[in-house]
Amino acid sequence: MSPAQAVVAGKRLFPRVYSCIIVPVMTRTEFGLLLRPVLDEICGRELDASLAEELNRMFPLEGTVCRSILAACQAGDAEGWICDREAGGVRYGRVLKPTETTDGFSVDVVQMREITGPHHLHPNGEIDLTLPIEGAPTFDEHVAAWVVYGPGSAHRPTVTGGCAYVVYLLPEGAIEFTK
Numbered sequence: 001m002s003p004a005q006a007v008v009a010g011k012r013l014f015p016r017v018y019s020c021i022i023v024p025v026m027t028r029t030e031f032g033l034l035l036r037p038v039l040d041e042i043c044g045r046e047l048d049a050s051l052a053e054e055l056n057r058m059f060p061l062e063g064t065v066c067r068s069i070l071a072a073c074q075a076g077d078a079e080g081w082i083c084d085r086e087a088g089g090v091r092y093g094r095v096l097k098p099t100e101t102t103d104g105f106s107v108d109v110v111q112m113r114e115i116t117g118p119h120h121l122h123p124n125g126e127i128d129l130t131l132p133i134e135g136a137p138t139f140d141e142h143v144a145a146w147v148v149y150g151p152g153s154a155h156r157p158t159v160t161g162g163c164a165y166v167v168y169l170l171p172e173g174a175i176e177f178t179k
Contacts, residue, residue: 026075031082032096034068035107035169038129042169043103047125047150055127055146070131073109073165083111083165090117098173106173110166112137112159119178121154124171135162154178 038059045051059065076082076095083091096107110117111133126149130139137144137159144164149155157166 026072026079028076028081028095031072031076032102032107034065034072035096035102037065038169039103039105042105042127047127047148047171049148051127052146052148055129055148059146061131061145066129066131069129069167070165073131073167076109077111077165082109088118089113089115094173098170104172105169108168108170110157110168111163112139112157112166113163114160115158117157119154119156121152121176121178122149122170123151123174123176125149125151125153126175127169129167129169130159131165131167133163133165137162137164139164139166 038055041055041058042051073082082093082095084093085091091111092108094106094108096102096105098104098106105127128139128147128149130137130142130144130147132144138161139147140155140158141160159166
């Protein structure tokens with residue numbers, strides 16, 4: 001019996017039916033805990049194509065870890081502490097500073113929609129996880145997944161084909177923006 005059908009002595013038991021959306025509360029600390037399996041895997045590793053292959057195998061986009069990271073990005077965004085800045089159409093923010101807890105990696109989250117971001121260098125490399133929000137976004141012409149740039153690499157991050165969160169893991173938080 002539905003609430004609308006429930007009647008006692010001529011009165012509805014549930015006069016109004018409400019629907020609600022439950023959005024999980026997420027903290028920066030909890031966000032870091034979600035990344036722990038990834039951090040354990042990348043700590044001390046060379047940042048190269050073989051690491052990207054291994055991350056994509058171990059933590060596929062449709063797997064529990066990546067789905068949890070996406071949900072955390074959405075919750076943190078709704079709460080206003082992820083992507084809390086905006087410049088040139090790119091929303092971004094540093095979620096975690098490089099500390100012993102993060103094995104020396106900083107964690108930035110950027111939201112991009114059909115845009116090319118600012119050129120920058122990766123003195124120590126960069127590990128990226130592209131999480132689709134809508135459409136079928138690519139990041140630097142890579143399908144949504146893990147991408148690894150080695151030390152000394154540079155690029156203009158570009159998302160086409162939709163909207164995505166990009167989670168950046170930067171050794172020692174090192175990044176150099178160029179003009």
